[in-house]
Amino acid sequence: MLEQQLVNGFTLGLIYALIAVGYTMVYGVIELINFAHGEIYMLGAFLTLSFISMGLPLPLAVVLAMLAAAAIGVLLDIVAYRPLREAPRLAALITAIGMSIFLQNLAMIIWGSRPLPFPRQALPAFFSEPALTFSDVTISWMQMLIYAVAVVLMVGLNLVITKTRVGTAMRALAQNQTAAALMGINVNRVITFTFALGSAMGAMAGIMVSMYYNTMYPTMGYLAGVKAFAAAVLGGIGSVPGAMLGGVVLGIAETLGAGYLSSPYRDGVAYAVMILVIIFRPSGLLGRAVTEKA
């Protein structure tokens, strides 16, 4: 029982982690909480559905959905946030909430407001079967897929951030924007890259969730977004490894909370975690003290 909860919580945690890195990277470079990030996650699922119904094979549909979501994330920044770069922080925050509502409603217009199933016929039949079984714990092939994709994406993301020129520019920008500009770094181009990267990861999370639970609906990004944001705060907002750790810890905490308290408490766990972190350790598990960022 406990072991199975841990397996399920870990799976969910990886999904949160994939979404949380998008929040944390964007916060790192422009200090904006991109509330519309949950909607990018939702769009990932619906775009995959649409590409599949156009007759594309699953892998191609997934890749195209990630690319389209990345483009939408970039557009969001250019249209909604870039004009407010010099404005008070609150203006951009409210705009982000507005964009979240806008994208939700746009999805309702396009795909309807009722939940839709993931097209199961596009998935190999064995996906829902157990891949591994130890005594009373089972890990399904679907869960194995989530582990594999999440690990590959996160290792890849870490390599991009730590080893490439644009990744180093991203980190430089997050640490001192004026200095980054004085190095000749095109600040807006790096911000665009950040949105694209975060959005693609978030979309992939939405795609896998819709396969895992076999459902998608236009408001699915709201709660997932709040929880992933809580995970980012738990890990230390601005820290990419922190977001990964925070996601996994939150996923496990939430599943255990649902299992041992009662399931209505499930969603409360994320809020409780966020409040506790803000009170006792505002810099999060792996974050730096906020005051350091002078």
Added chain:
Amino acid sequence: MLKLTDVASYYGNIQALKGVSLHIGQGEIVTLIGANGAGKTTTLMSISGVVQPKQGRIVFLGEDITRLSTERIVSLGITQVPEGRMIFPRLTVRENLLMGAYLRKDKAGIREDEEHAYTLFPVLRERRTQMGGTLSGGEQQMLAIGRALLARPKLLLLDEPSLGLAPLVVENIFEIIEQINKDGVTVLLVEQNAQMALQIAHRGYVLETGRVTLEGPASDLLNDPKVRSAYLGLD
């Protein structure tokens, strides 16, 4: 090489530069001195394109750069070492240096200039895998200068490199600025430490509340009674 004509810059409604004109010839060290708030940093930021002048013209090597992006200006050969050093605290020393070469593609040249930076500042070689934020103030200033040199600038803008450093360290930094100039880099040096600056500069400008009030050869300024009382604490 660089010519500012009647440059006016604002922060919102606050006018920080009220028509600044100055010029720098190839190979010179020119210093810009003035009290806190006179507009020295704003002048450098206007040249670098971080602050957009509302009025006036900035011409570099025959090209009007007044409205160009910072990216373009850096690629034309103007690099700034900003006030307060602004190194990247959570990048390694080596990553900091390489950020200076962000716009360059010539791998061999970058490699060569990285070596040259380590020769100028041996302490940076020892610390190259350390985070920039762990360095002392003097070492951070060296890193900031080294980073700027990795851009292989034609004109180097330095904003108060002596700020907050011990006298011995300042002396060392100023020797290196002279060395860099001898190696062929033109230098615009902003300082509140007028004594030191005027000793290594060829010419100087005095800035007061957004206007140039005095200019001339450095030796003349050193002997000017007004400069002596206002900026050198002598009379």
